[in-house]
Amino acid sequence: MIRRTACALGLFAAAAGPLQAQDSTSMAGMQGMQMGAAASMPIPMPAGMMILPALAGLLPPVAPFLPGIGVDRSMLAATTPTTIVRLRNGDTLDLTATLVSRNIRGKAFVMYGFNGQIPGPLIRVAQHATITVRFHNHIDLPSSVHWHGLRLDNRDDGVPGLTQHEVPPGGDYTYTVRFPDAGIYWYHPHVREDIEQAMGLYGSMLVDSPDSDYYSPANSEQSLMLGDLMINADTLIPFGREAPDFALMGRVGNIPLVNGEPDWSLTVKRGQVVRFFFTDVASSRTWNVSFPGVAMKVVASDQSRFEREESVASVVLAPAERYVIEARFDRPGRFPLVNAIQAINHYKGEFEAVVDTLGWVTVDSSPATPDYAASFTHLRANAAVSADIARYRQYFSRPPDKQLTLTVAVTALPLFTVQFMSIDTAYFHPVEWVDGMPDMNWLSTASQVRWIIRDDATGKENDAIDWQVKRGDVIKLRIYNDPKSFHPMQHPIHLHGQRMLVVARDGVPTANLVWKDTVLIPVGSTVDLLIDASNPGDWMLHCHIAEHLGSGMMTTMHVR
Numbered sequence: 094m095i096r097r098t099a100c101a102l103g104l105f106a107a108a109a110g111p112l113q114a115q116d117s118t119s120m121a122g123m124q125g126m127q128m129g130a131a132a133s134m135p136i137p138m139p140a141g142m143m144i145l146p147a148l149a150g151l152l153p154p155v156a157p158f159l160p161g162i163g164v165d166r167s168m169l170a171a172t173t174p175t176t177i178v179r180l181r182n183g184d185t186l187d188l189t190a191t192l193v194s195r196n197i198r199g200k201a202f203v204m205y206g207f208n209g210q211i212p213g214p215l216i217r218v219a220q221h222a223t224i225t226v227r228f229h230n231h232i233d234l235p236s237s238v239h240w241h242g243l244r245l246d247n248r249d250d251g252v253p254g255l256t257q258h259e260v261p262p263g264g265d266y267t268y269t270v271r272f273p274d275a276g277i278y279w280y281h282p283h284v285r286e287d288i289e290q291a292m293g294l295y296g297s298m299l300v301d302s303p304d305s306d307y308y309s310p311a312n313s314e315q316s317l318m319l320g321d322l323m324i325n326a327d328t329l330i331p332f333g334r335e336a337p338d339f340a341l342m343g344r345v346g347n348i349p350l351v352n353g354e355p356d357w358s359l360t361v362k363r364g365q366v367v368r369f370f371f372t373d374v375a376s377s378r379t380w381n382v383s384f385p386g387v388a389m390k391v392v393a394s395d396q397s398r399f400e401r402e403e404s405v406a407s408v409v410l411a412p413a414e415r416y417v418i419e420a421r422f423d424r425p426g427r428f429p430l431v432n433a434i435q436a437i438n439h440y441k442g443e444f445e446a447v448v449d450t451l452g453w454v455t456v457d458s459s460p461a462t463p464d465y466a467a468s469f470t471h472l473r474a475n476a477a478v479s480a481d482i483a484r485y486r487q488y489f490s491r492p493p494d495k496q497l498t499l500t501v502a503v504t505a506l507p508l509f510t511v512q513f514m515s516i517d518t519a520y521f522h523p524v525e526w527v528d529g530m531p532d533m534n535w536l537s538t539a540s541q542v543r544w545i546i547r548d549d550a551t552g553k554e555n556d557a558i559d560w561q562v563k564r565g566d567v568i569k570l571r572i573y574n575d576p577k578s579f580h581p582m583q584h585p586i587h588l589h590g591q592r593m594l595v596v597a598r599d600g601v602p603t604a605n606l607v608w609k610d611t612v613l614i615p616v617g618s619t620v621d622l623l624i625d626a627s628n629p630g631d632w633m634l635h636c637h638i639a640e641h642l643g644s645g646m647m648t649t650m651h652v653r
């Protein structure tokens with residue numbers, strides 16, 4: 094939950110002091126003992142599902158890694174609540190990544206935090222502001238900060254190997270961050286996201302439009318970052334040291350988290366309109382969220398408002414996507430925030446409906462003031478958004494400039510996994526909402542699984558694609574997610590530094606447009622994107638499932 098704390102700059106020294114890089118081979122210390130037990134411990138299986146005998150006793154072919162190996166957890170500061178940091182044009186923020194002690198359901202874990210917080214500070218700025226962020230890396234891995242969704246200068250994009258060097262443990266890096274578009278954005282490392290982001294390094298950026306009427310009036314605003322954590326018997330499941338594990342489907346945690354908490358709650362007054370800024374910060378999980386029994390409308394997504402507001406029953410968020418939702422709680426009582434999805438059991442070939450409760454909203458009987466019932470009921474049309482998009486409509490139906498296919502190649506997986514998967518592809522799910530084969534998934538690492546973005550015209554794959562674009566060009570990109578691969582899966586494809594429209598899905602034009610930086614491509618689907626390539630530099634295009642990115646699923650668009 095956001096706490097509206099007014100905070101002066103410079104007060105954000107890390108709760109835990111700077112730490113030296115830890116000896117990761119040492120098994121001494123509390124976290125070391127915890128990891129020693131976990132390394133031999135099977136991963137958690139869903140209720141009723143057993144690890145298959147053919148896979149029992151196997152371990153992924155990587156050394157186990159957890160944050161703070163050899164560190165005495167009792168020496169670490171516990172995380173503190175997320176603060177709101179309001180910054181003005183020209184201000185500077187110190188952002189320090191450290192080891193923290195994080196309490197989840199009464200059990201303390203060594204995790205990572207920004208300024209001692211999970212999520213990190215919510216950075217609130219006015220549109221068109223430029224700030225300086227001094228990043229200090231005090232964790233035990235190299236790191237960086239990527240400012241997700243912002244059309245900022247290329248040199249500040251936070252991508253080691255492309256725009257900067259990795260920031261080593263103990264190192265610093267200064268970013269200039271500008272905010273050309275209003276809305277909700279987020280920051281996270283672009284080094285081993287499967288570990289660093291999953292262990293707590295993420296935070297929101299809320300960019301306010303100068304137009305006081307940009308959104309409809311609301312009684313309150315809440316940033317909700319949806320993630321998950323994988324534990325078994327009160328122990329964190331280690332990550333792969335040399336390469337990500339869970340490379341087939343990504344690490345789907347067994348504890349859903351809202352703002353890092355397994356038990357999120359909010360209290361509102363009757364009739365209150367709440368504007369929720371949802372961000373999916375999970376490594377792999379796609380959500381379908383709603384407040385059953387509560388009226389909800391979708392207002393905006395990644396980089397703009399929609400052309401028209403719409404009443405919705407639920408909203409689907411893939412990793413890194415954002416949606417701005419307004420909800421009005423018109424009756425007293427308790428209302429859950431749920432994730433209602435269709436699970437798949439790959440072993441049985443069965444689908445079943447699953448509803449997870451992510452938290453609760455308690456509605457008081459006392460009335461909210463002011464009462465925004467009338468403005469909430471009205472569904473706005475955003476003429477400024479439509480007018481901006483109108484300039485691009487002439488390009489919507491032209492042939493694609495580039496066509497990419499998403500697929501996968503595997504080597505040296507356990508024989509049983511290969512045999513099973515060859516049968517399993519007889520049926521598929523357009524979206525894998527849960528991990529329906531955790532044991533096989535766990536045993537797959539990025540050294541055995543290569544996720545692929547393939548250029549249809551040249552046959553080149555991932556980094557070998559040399560994609561040159563002229564600044565100011567409008568690019569039509571068609572992406573197809575091949576359902577006939579070894580293990581087809583949905584991919585949230587993210588383009589850095591630009592904005593794009595999803596103009597059609599499977600040939601059906603989009604009726605209500607919004608500027609995006611991340612698009613979910615279900616299995617078997619084709620999406621047509623229109624990219625406004627206005628920002629020069631070298632920009633990544635990649636899958637935002639952390640383990641797919643770690644398995645090579647990336648290419649670069651060079652805008653000159």
Ligand SMILES: [Cu+2]
Nearest residue numbers: 584636638641
């Ligand atoms: Cu992917």
